[in-house]
Amino acid sequence: MAQPSTRGLPQSIDETLALLTDGGYVADRSLATVLFLSLTMQRPLFLEGEAGVGKTEIAKVLADRLGRKLIRLQCYEGLDVSSAVYEWNYAAQMIEIRMAEAAGVHDRAEMESGVFSEKYLIRRPVLEALERSVDGPPIFLIDELDRADEAFEAYLLEVLSDYQVSVPELGTIRAAExxxxxxxxxxxxxxxxxxxxxxxxxxxxxxxxxxxxxILARKVPNANATLARQVVVFVQKLRELDLFKAPGVAETIDWATALTALGKETLDAETVSDTMGVLLKYQDDIARMEEGEGVRVLEEVRVG
Structure with a gap:
């Protein structure tokens, strides 16, 4: 197999950090280091963490800053080969068979070679990620792998071993890069x-x-500086509580955006209560805030 193209890839940790920063992603050096090593060693990057902390965004920034195509495989329970890898265009194949029969073609081998060709192959994300691109190898994002079944995980392991897929009717399809x-x-x-x-x-x-x-300064630049500071302190304190689902960075950005849209320059108890559904996504957590926890946290923010 050909070696991956290094066109445009960062050549140091500092360049990797700059690439992320230029893409609007505020990363620490440890992330930039493992990303640089992943690109240099040609190894998949496995990102684990709570929902909303920015894992998916890393792939998006990579695709944007490197000028590569982003191919996303969103995993879910029941994901199978036909949805993730490939399937045949059965409707078009049936039309081809009927046209061949009408033309007097009855040789089975000849008919199969006609209908089982790449013309009728529908490429799903895995197979699409193995295709050659003039812009260089794509960014293949396998998102939320933990939602897929273990059987698909085992299949994916085989694909990532040699970057190839076996299509019985066509043979083995390998990635050039x-x-x-x-x-x-x-x-x-x-x-x-x-x-x-x-x-x-x-x-x-x-x-x-x-x-x-x-991050807020980059993502919500029109937010009042005092409001932005209060939002961050409030969210940071919420994460110290035993909530069903602590707010991620995505929720922090959404909340700051919503508060700015409402013309708020500082946090107050009424606004916090009215907008808590932007920040928290479970009723038990919201109820806890409305029962007094939100006011207590807000007081800590003001004191701080």
């Missing part, structure tokens, strides 16, 4: 060690207060 693979998981279940061993691993944690403030 392996894609840049980013795998994410929210850790709703453990991924098998065999797949993890083929990857470089990084736990994407919630950012500290300063980095989250930097």
């Amino acid at each position: 392996p894609p840049i693979v980013v795998i994410t998981t929210n850790r709703t279940r453990e991924i098998h060690d065999a797949l993890k061993r083929r990857c470089l691993y990084h736990w994407v944690d919630y950012p500290d207060a300063q980095r989250e403030l930097d």
Whole structure:
């Protein structure tokens, strides 16, 4: 197999950090390091962490800054080969068979060679990621792998071993250049060690207060500076509570955007109560805030 193209790839950790920063992603050096090594060593990058911490965004920024195509495989329970890898265009094949019969073709081998050709092959994300591209190997995002069944995980392990797919009617389809693979998981279940061993691993944690403030400065630049600081402190304190689902960075951005749209310059109890559905996604958590926890946290924010 040909070696992956290095066109436009960062040549150092600092360049990798700059690439992410230029794409609007505020990363720490440890993430930039593992990403640089993943690109250099041609190994899939396995990103694990809570929902909303920015795992998927890394692949999007890579595709944008490297000028590569982003191919996303969104995993879910019951995902199978026909949805993830390929399937045949059965309707078009039936039309081809009927036209061949009408033309007097009755040779089975000849008919099969006609209908089982790439013309009728529908490429799903896995097979699409193995195709050659003039812009270089694509970014292949395998998103929320933990939602897929273990059987599909085992199949994916085979694909990532040699970057090839077997199509019985056509043979083996290999990637001329392996894609840049980013795998994410929210850790709703453990991924098998065999797949993890083929990857470089990084736990994407919630950012500290300063980095989250930097993120808001980039993502919601029109937010009032005082409001942005209060939002970050409030969210950081919420994550210390035993909530069913702590707010991620995505929710912080959404909340700051919503508050800015409402013309708010500081947090107050009424606004916090009215907009809590932007920040928290479970009724039990929202009820807890409305029962007094939200006011207590807000007071801590003001004191701080």
